Amino acid sequence: MSLSLVDHFSYQTRVAVHVNNRDALKRLFAAMMIMTVCWLFGDQRAAVFWSAVIVCSELLGRIVNRRVSLTGPPLPFGICLAIWAVNWLTLWPMLVPAVVLAGHGSDALLVASLLWVFGIHVHISNSYAALPFFNWSLMIPAFAMTAIMFWQAYTAPPIASTLLEWCAATAMLLVYAGNTLQTMSAQKDTLVKLAEARKDADKRLSELEFLTRHDHLTGLMNRRAFEEAATALLPRRSNRDRNQLGYFLIDLDGFKPINDSYSHKAGDAVLVTVAERLTKFVGNSGVVARLGGDEFATAISGVRNAVQALRLANEIATLIKQPIIVDHKRLEVGASVGVALTTSTQDSLAGIASGADQAMYKAKGDPGQVAFVYDRDSFPVRASLDDRVTILRAMQKQNIAPYYQPKINLDTGFIEGFEALSRWRHPTRGLLLPGKFLPYINELGLQTDFLMRTTGLVLQQIEDWLEQGFDPGEVSVNLPEVTLATLSGRAAVMDLIEKFPRARAKLTFEVTEDVFIARSGNLIQESIAAFRQAGIRISLDDFGTGFASFKHLRELEFDELKLDTGFVRGLGHDKAAEVLVAGFLGIGKGLGVKVIAEGVETETQRTLLREMGCSVCQGFYYSPAMPSKEARNALWRQHTLGVPFTNTQKSAEGSGDAA
Incomplete structure (x- = not known):
């Protein structure tokens, strides 16, 4: 790490303050002497006025300088600038006597004015030699006043010098010589103080570097x-x-x-x-x-x-x-x-x-x-940064995209809607189900990116179908807990659905029972109420898995119950499953909400569900999730030909996927 220009200015200012305080009495004595010379040779008013100005400027400098020490943290830039300005302005009245004396036309007084202005030059160069900014900036008024002095001497009418004037010039010479010797001696002190200031700066720089690399409590590395x-x-x-x-x-x-x-x-x-x-x-x-x-x-x-x-x-x-x-x-x-x-x-x-x-x-x-x-063979593989890049690229290229599993009316055989289930068309591993990539998405913190891209594609697909004259019915998307439990997640989804006004009425968000007891229950209920108010239907997924209670059913606002696959699978050979499914259907009817059976795979399951009063189901008995093009063709056959949905693609996929 290195010191910035501002830090250099700060530490030069500290030394300049030290020099000013050290030489204050010497400056006042010299100023009073030159003002006395001006008084003696007929410029009483100028002498009084400029004496008052010099005294006031010294007092102002004392006020500004009094709280500044050689050590401590870097001074604020504003304070440094104020100290420099006071030094710069104070120098001008100290140079005025040289102009006043040069204007008399006397050679002796011209010599005195030359000695005075050159003495100031020597004082600045010696006192501030190690402080480049102060040295050169203070030399500017000194050079300027010297030029004015010569012009004043050149334009003044020449007069003969008196003995008293030569005595004054001689006295000025002696004072100049003594001041020069004293200033050169003091330069050593200036260098010492500058070295101390630099040492303090280096110390604080080392401390700062230590703090940025170590824990402040234990002193260990961070x-x-x-x-x-x-x-x-x-x-x-x-x-x-x-x-x-x-x-x-x-x-x-x-x-x-x-x-x-x-x-x-x-x-x-x-x-x-x-x-x-x-x-x-x-x-x-x-x-x-x-x-x-x-x-x-x-x-x-x-x-x-x-x-x-x-x-x-x-x-x-x-x-x-x-x-x-x-x-x-x-x-x-x-x-x-x-x-x-x-x-x-x-x-x-x-x-x-x-x-x-x-x-x-x-x-x-x-x-x-x-x-x-840790042993690579016995521990599960963790997602890496490369995996993150690969998944994000797959989402951007829509290689991870929604497939659509139809929801079928058991009485008519027509499609009443779809559930959007994500699939990854992997370039080397083929078509991947959510179980193969969702854990990585969750571990890498990409749930929001995944949800927004998936929901955006589903909403766009709904609008495309509606534009083509096909009503897809109710299309559901799984909504994760993190979206429901955060205000930012809710707001992001709200902003998205606002962009698809036609599709909004067809959209259903599926949420699982356990989100209501996992965390932030009140905030989740508020989010669900907000989505319903915006026209989005809410479906309670995996119903009956044991997380929800009747208390939750009374408090929650939802439009649909989805029977968990585990209960449907037991129909036809497990009496307990039949009793529970019948009970769940009764609960749905009593609450006035639609009940959808998931995971229907056999004719027996379909028949029993219909006999129990279930009107809608989905599962492999009818179809696995299909690409959007195939879903569009199924809608075309239904809307154009009036043909009920038929299973045209048996698949090895498992049921109960989560998007």
């Missing part, structure tokens, strides 16, 4: 500094047995109750103690960091194998678990430790950090073990 240091420890040569780097991710267990019960002061003391223990344990074999909150990390070189790594992790957990005494109280915290090892010189720090993170979470979920070592 995440950025740790990643740089740990990257430097990665093995550069192939030596899997002797030169592996172990990445240990440590999360404290039981730390929050200490904060809540004994105050943040006690919590801070625990964190500091843990940091000290880790630092001592690692020593010179690695680096330690506090990543944030109660999470620490260490990278240790020379870990031979997974057995040694697990032993070290258990030792770390045991070390942290030792009691910590704070204000005569015995406090204890545990630790969950995840470890990942490099396996080749191609491993990146981000890769082993991800592995350690998975191992740490496994340790937190296992009450019998405090540490785990």
Whole structure:
């Protein structure tokens, strides 16, 4: 890191203030002497006026300078500018006597004025030699006044010099000589003070750099500094047995109750103690960091194998678990430790950090073990940044797009609507169902992007069908909890549906029962009410899976119930399933909402549902989800030929997909 121009200006200003304060009496004495000379040779009014101006300017400078020291943080730019302006303006009245004396026409007084103005030149150059900005900016008025002085002397009528005038000139010469010697001597002091100011600046710069790379509480490296240091420890040569780097991710267990019960002061003391223990344990074999909150990390070189790594992790957990005494109280915290090892010189720090993170979470979920070592073969593959790029590109190119599973009226056989279910037309893996890519979307935090793109495509498709004269009925899209539970998610969806006024009346949002008890129940209910008010139908999906209660059914506003596939699958061979389905159909009828059976795959299921009073179903008995073109053809046959929907594509896909 380097000092900016503003910082340089700040530290030069500090030294300039020191010089001004140091030389204040000398300046006043010299000014009074030259004003006395002006008085003696007939310029009494000018002498009085400019004496008053000089005294006032010195007082103003004293007021501005009095609170500025050589050390401390950089001065605000405005204060620096004010101090410089006072110095610059104060110099002008000090130069005026030279012009006044040069205008007399006397050679002796001209010599006195020359000595005076050159003395000021020497004073500026010597006092501010190490302060370039002040030196050159103050020389400008000095040079300007010198030019005016010569012009004044040139235009004044010449007169003979008296003995008294030559005595004044001689006195000025002696004062000039003495002032020059004193100024040159003081230059050493200026350089010393400038060195002190620079030293203070360097110290503060080092402190600032330390703060940007270290945790302010424990003094350990922060995440950025740790990643740089740990990257430097990665093995550069192939030596899997002797030169592996172990990445240990440590999360404290039981730390929050200490904060809540004994105050943040006690919590801070625990964190500091843990940091000290880790630092001592690692020593010179690695680096330690506090990543944030109660999470620490260490990278240790020379870990031979997974057995040694697990032993070290258990030792770390045991070390942290030792009691910590704070204000005569015995406090204890545990630790969950995840470890990942490099396996080749191609491993990146981000890769082993991800592995350690998975191992740490496994340790937190296992009450019998405090540490785990990451093993690629036994841990699930995590989504990477490359996966994020691939998924985003697939959404942009509409390779991830909605397919449409028809909802069929059991009495007429006609399509009453569709459920939009996403499919990924993967270039190498073929057609992927949601279960193959939705977990990655959720893990990578792409739920909002996925929902907005999918819903936008569905709304556009509905409007296209309506434009072609085909009514698709009620088309449903699955709405995730994160959208319902956040104001921003709700607003984004509202903005989207406003762009498709014709399609809005055909749109249904499917939500699962569990969202109402998972979190933010009140906000979710508000979101559902807002969508219904905007003309969107709400369908309660997976009904009967056990999450909802009759209390929720009384409180919620919805238009449709969808029987879970698990109940439909039992029809024809499970009496309990038949009783439950009949009961759910009765609930729907009593509430005045439509009931749709999902996962219908056999003629027996279709027949029993119709006999029980279910009017609409969907499932593989009729059709899996189909591309938009095939759905359009089915609508064409229905609207143009009046032909009920028939199953033309048996598929191996499973039912109950989630978009």
